[in-house]
Amino acid sequence: xxxxxxxxxxxxxxxxxxxxxxxxxxxxxxxxxxxxxxxxxxxxxxxxxxxxxxxxxxxxxxxxxxxxxxxxxxxxxxxxxxxxxxxxxxxxxxxxxxxxxxxxxxxxxxxxxxxxxxxxxxxxxxxxxxxxxxxxxxxxxxxxxxxxxxxxxxxxxxxxxxxxxxxxxxxxxxxxxxxxxxxxxxxxxxxxxxxxxxxxxxxxxxxxxxxxxxxxxxxxxxxxxxxxxxxxxxxxxxxxxxxxxxxxxxxxxxxxxxxxxxxxxxxxxxxxxxxxxxxxxxxxxxxxxxxxxxxxxxxxxxxxxxxxxxxxxxxxxxxxxxxxxxxxxxxxxxxxxxxxxxxxxxxxxxxxxxxxxxxxxxxx
Amino acid sequence: xxxxxxxxxxxxxxxxxxxxxxxxxxxxxxxxxxxxxxxxxxxxxxxxxxxxxxxxxxxxxxxxxxxxxxxxxxxxxxxxxxxxxxxxxxxxxxxxxxxxxxxxxxxxxxxxxxxxxxxxxxxxxxxxxxxxxxxxxxxxxxxxxxxxxxxxxxxxxxxxxxxxxxxxxxxxxxxxxxxxxxxxxxxxxxxxxxxxxxxxxxxxxxxxxxxxxxxxxxxxxxxxxxxxxxxxxxxxxxxxxxxxxxxxxxxxxx
Amino acid sequence: xxxxxxxxxxxxxxxxxxxxxxxxxxxxxxxxxxxxxxxxxxxxxxxxxxxxxxxxxxxxxxxxxxxxxxxxxxxxxxxxxxxxxxxxxxxxxxxxxxxxxxxxxxxxxxxxxxxxxxxxxxxxxxxxxxxxxxxxxxxxxxxxxxxxxxxxxxxxxxxxxxxxxxxxxxxxxxxxxxxxxxxxxxxxxxxxxxxxxxxxxxxxxxxxxxxxxxxxxxxxxxxxxxxxxxxxxxxxx
Numbered sequence: 001x002x003x004x005x006x007x008x009x010x011x012x013x014x015x016x017x018x019x020x021x022x023x024x025x026x027x028x029x030x031x032x033x034x035x036x037x038x039x040x041x042x043x044x045x046x047x048x049x050x051x052x053x054x055x056x057x058x059x060x061x062x063x064x065x066x067x068x069x070x071x072x073x074x075x076x077x078x079x080x081x082x083x084x085x086x087x088x089x090x091x092x093x094x095x096x097x098x099x100x101x102x103x104x105x106x107x108x109x110x111x112x113x114x115x116x117x118x119x120x121x122x123x124x125x126x127x128x129x130x131x132x133x134x135x136x137x138x139x140x141x142x143x144x145x146x147x148x149x150x151x152x153x154x155x156x157x158x159x160x161x162x163x164x165x166x167x168x169x170x171x172x173x174x175x176x177x178x179x180x181x182x183x184x185x186x187x188x189x190x191x192x193x194x195x196x197x198x199x200x201x202x203x204x205x206x207x208x209x210x211x212x213x214x215x216x217x218x219x220x221x222x223x224x225x226x227x228x229x230x231x232x233x234x235x236x237x238x239x240x241x242x243x244x245x246x247x248x249x250x251x252x253x254x255x256x257x258x259x260x261x262x263x264x265x266x267x268x269x270x271x272x273x274x275x276x277x278x279x280x281x282x283x284x285x286x287x288x289x290x291x292x293x294x295x296x297x298x299x300x301x302x303x304x305x306x307x308x309x310x311x312x313x314x315x316x317x318x319x320x321x322x323x324x325x326x327x328x329x330x331x332x333x334x335x336x337x338x339x340x341x342x343x344x345x346x347x348x349x350x351x352x353x354x355x356x357x358x359x360x361x362x363x364x
Numbered sequence: 365x366x367x368x369x370x371x372x373x374x375x376x377x378x379x380x381x382x383x384x385x386x387x388x389x390x391x392x393x394x395x396x397x398x399x400x401x402x403x404x405x406x407x408x409x410x411x412x413x414x415x416x417x418x419x420x421x422x423x424x425x426x427x428x429x430x431x432x433x434x435x436x437x438x439x440x441x442x443x444x445x446x447x448x449x450x451x452x453x454x455x456x457x458x459x460x461x462x463x464x465x466x467x468x469x470x471x472x473x474x475x476x477x478x479x480x481x482x483x484x485x486x487x488x489x490x491x492x493x494x495x496x497x498x499x500x501x502x503x504x505x506x507x508x509x510x511x512x513x514x515x516x517x518x519x520x521x522x523x524x525x526x527x528x529x530x531x532x533x534x535x536x537x538x539x540x541x542x543x544x545x546x547x548x549x550x551x552x553x554x555x556x557x558x559x560x561x562x563x564x565x566x567x568x569x570x571x572x573x574x575x576x577x578x579x580x581x582x583x584x585x586x587x588x589x590x591x592x593x594x595x596x597x598x599x600x601x602x603x604x605x606x607x608x609x610x611x612x613x614x615x616x617x618x
Numbered sequence: 619x620x621x622x623x624x625x626x627x628x629x630x631x632x633x634x635x636x637x638x639x640x641x642x643x644x645x646x647x648x649x650x651x652x653x654x655x656x657x658x659x660x661x662x663x664x665x666x667x668x669x670x671x672x673x674x675x676x677x678x679x680x681x682x683x684x685x686x687x688x689x690x691x692x693x694x695x696x697x698x699x700x701x702x703x704x705x706x707x708x709x710x711x712x713x714x715x716x717x718x719x720x721x722x723x724x725x726x727x728x729x730x731x732x733x734x735x736x737x738x739x740x741x742x743x744x745x746x747x748x749x750x751x752x753x754x755x756x757x758x759x760x761x762x763x764x765x766x767x768x769x770x771x772x773x774x775x776x777x778x779x780x781x782x783x784x785x786x787x788x789x790x791x792x793x794x795x796x797x798x799x800x801x802x803x804x805x806x807x808x809x810x811x812x813x814x815x816x817x818x819x820x821x822x823x824x825x826x827x828x829x830x831x832x833x834x835x836x837x838x839x840x841x842x843x844x845x846x847x848x849x850x851x852x853x854x855x
Contacts (some may be wrong), residue, residue, distance in 0.1 A: 076748040089746040093764045093847065102760075105751030310678045363685045428811040451815050499711055504794075507812045532795050533709050535811070544791075545692040548710050617641070 003062050005188045006156060007022040010046050010056030010066075019053075021042065021210040025190075029182050030217070033191040033208035040192045043209065044158045047190075048083045060156050061188075082154030082187075083332065087162045092135035096144050097129040103152025113153040123147045123177050128337030141169035143177055150185060156249070157189045163198060171198070196220075197281060200241050200243070211294055221327050240282040240328050246274050255354065256288035261325020266300040266354045278359060286356035287330035289320065289348045301352040303328070307344055312337070322350055381539075391418040392591040393438055395429045397445035397509065397581065398536035399470065399555045403611045404443070407604045415598075417591050425506035425536035427600045433458055433586060438590035443583045445469065445509035445537075450582040459584040463596060468581035469614035471556040472571040477547045477564070486521065495524035498550030501540040504533035510540070513576040514553040520575035540566070555579070559614040565578050580616060621821065631805035632823055635782055635829075638713055638801055642720035642781035645775050646728045650773060653725075654732025655762070659741075675727040680786025683722050689789040693731050714793035716799045720781035727780055728773040735769020738761060768844040769842050775837035782829055798815065 010024040045051035058066040065228040207217035216223040244258035305324035318337040408419035430449040444450045476482040505512030518524040534540045545553035545564035577583040691698040701707045709715035785803040792799040810813035
């Protein structure tokens, strides 16, 4: 069995907040997802070394960074754990070039993993090199921060909500660069966000954190149906995310048609060309269920599928998991569940208004 | 009640801030050379007891006092440690010329911290500068009378050039004495009367009178207050003379 | 025009003042930066005590620290006696002593300025530097120090100016020795105590004012320069 890339077990008691987490990660790029206040940033701080836990053990690539039981504590500057902050934290008194070189110049030749020009080209930083951080836009700053962290040859790269302070337009600009880093660089990354959309854009592997504890980790589609995660679907803001292929467009009437497994979906209009794969988001609460196809209704999307799981959660809501080729989770009232007598393996139709569907990276 | 306590505090502050120092009915203010601190202090106490008039004294270098009187300081009587500063005030018409006369005499001596092995013979052939290490303290050489006398003696004895870089000038002769007592200076030049009252220093030698101007302490009335004349007369009385002699001052004739 | 003829004594006092002030600035620089940084960034047992001790010269009448220095470093002082007898070093009545007196009085000003400057540096930047592989010392010299430079410069100017104006501690500790410890303030005082010394006193008073204005002006220039170097933004957290 391959050695886990990251293994940790830490505890930090701040009185008003207790962080107790434990995780073994084998995937190179993992999202860490949780609502505000769940402990995401604290956990990253502990991994990077900027926060000291009460107890714990951290092993990165077989290297022990922290073991309170044996009094091992590798100081921050020796951990080789890179950190990209929400607000870039670029050094204001240095040019972009010098910012990028900061960690790079501290490495011996053998420790350097990437050449300066390689990263500059990858992140298209060439035109910015002589500028000062205060002359850059938010997105540019984050690219520089990313480049700076990479050039320091980290063994693990932590990204702490790096796009949180960017608007949607900037976010979609940064995303390709993150993908490039993931695909071409090969540094293990943990991407932290409170927005599941952001994470799923980069990776399907994620860990879910809530109230200082990791509830589950693994493939998104698997863990989203686990009890622990589902019971918090509301506070976690879980939406359904589907990958579909555009097959038809009509600018006049303002709609697109996309293929999802064997089903056709009617989507709002998008600029993306036909043939492209796009990701769409369908909030669980916007899916209604029916036993059969309904005529004379404005809802154009009626997707057939099989009920694979039913969970009743708090507030008299029920979450029904339906296999339509992909997994969809519908949120209906407990009463509806009861009245319709929905059972496992029932055939149902998922009714979704076109207007309720939105594209990844776009707000309503 | 907080409010009343606050008002009380405020009242107290105002009273203190605006309080005037209590002035006795009758008082005489004496400005005297620093070397007279102990003698005049004692005489003043006696005078107060005998006459019921309060004596307020200010002791400093004669130069500093002369400057203050020139600028209108409220002195009634001035006793200087040399003629130079009395002349200065006389030229500026700040004193009652008729009342001026020489009151006391003194000697100039070399002192060293107690227990010092310093031996000096007062002649030109003696290598004074080599006789000790460290600094020599005396009054400021240009203005303080003790310093002026000291420079004269050192020059007359031919020791000036070799010792001048090691001289520390102080603001008055008592400060020089204090430095020697504390051991900060290895030697000092002060008046015999200062050396006499000092228990922490040894008197090493006396400077021959021929090496410096005669040390005279002139006294004069400065203000028009009747108490001033009275006090100056008291300084010539047998009681005062006894005290001056006790401290080692010689008495000049009237 | 005759008024502007400075006597050799006066020029000596001026040069001595500048010399003492420069050395005082040098002497307070490293301890000032270190203690200012320590109070800004670290927590430790005795921190309040250190803070209070450093600030004492600010609130005490200057003769008090002067007198304490005399007890400590005078030729018969607790430490001074040993220095004098064993090492032959004596600071009493010397310009070195004047530098020490100035430095003690100027240190709190330096520490305050540095502390303020360091606190305003975003500690997140320092954390970021560490994650990039920089150890404590490197972070200090490449991040903290450059970003707190305007404040440090202010501190240095304050120390210099404070030394130019130092009187009470100097005269108590090292006396008023012409050419050795008679700095401008002491020279002015001496002349005011001397009958006929008013003209000299006035000349030196005017000179002191000019010096102070020059120092203030220089500090303004330096601060502006430093801020420009930081990209026209003071790095508030």
